[in-house]
Amino acid sequence: QVQLVESGGGLVQAGGSLRLSCAASGRTFSVFAMGWFRQAPGKEREFVATINRGGGITYYADSVKGRFTISRDNAKNTMYLQMNSLKPEDTAVYYCAARGIGVSRNIAEYEYWGQGTQVTASS
Numbered sequence: 001q002v003q004l005v006e007s008g009g010g011l012v013q014a015g016g017s018l019r020l021s022c023a024a025s026g027r028t029f030s031v032f033a034m035g036w037f038r039q040a041p042g043k044e045r046e047f048v049a050t051i052n053r054g055g056g057i058t059y060y061a062d063s064v065k066g067r068f069t070i071s072r073d074n075a076k077n078t079m080y081l082q083m084n085s086l087k088p089e090d091t092a093v094y095y096c097a098a099r100g101i102g103v104s105r106n107i108a109e110y111e112y113w114g115q116g117t118q119v120t121a122s123s
Contacts, residue, residue: 002026002112004096009117014088016121020081022096022114029077030054033103035110036070036081038092038119045095049081050103057103064090086121094119 008020022034035050049060049070058070069082079096094117097110104110 002029002032002098004098004112004114006094006096006114006117009094009119011120011122012086014086014121014123016086017082017084018086018119020083020094020096020117020119022079022081024077024079024098029072030074032098032100032112034070034072034079035097035099035104036079036094037097037107037110038090038094039116040089040092043092045107047105047107048094050105051079052103059103059105061105083119086119088121088123091120093117 003025005023012018033052036048037045038048039045047061051058051070055072067085072079096114098112099110
């Protein structure tokens with residue numbers, strides 16, 4: 001078992017930046033590949049970014065590539081999502097998730113989820 005808690009969400013003007021954090025507790029953080037997902041009102045939850053156990057492999061959704069950066073600090077049991085040049089369409093609840101083996105864009109392959117943090121980018 002691993003418990004995940006997101007933080008860092010908020011309200012920002014379009015073009016601004018936010019950094020989300022995902023703090024893990026329970027099992028050893030470094031054994032998990034991690035991901036960020038988001039869900040906008042009335043829409044399905046979608047993939048944003050994923051990172052492998054060591055942090056050397058990352059993948060992004062096309063919609064955030066070049067603007068968002070996923071990273072992790074295994075010594076601090078924490079994963080991050082640096083979000084720059086935010087757009088109104090980035091407005092959503094952002095969730096972090098963990099899975100046991102390898103990076104994945106597939107929401108169904110993640111075993112553990114946080115409660116989410118709201119990000120709002122106003123125009």
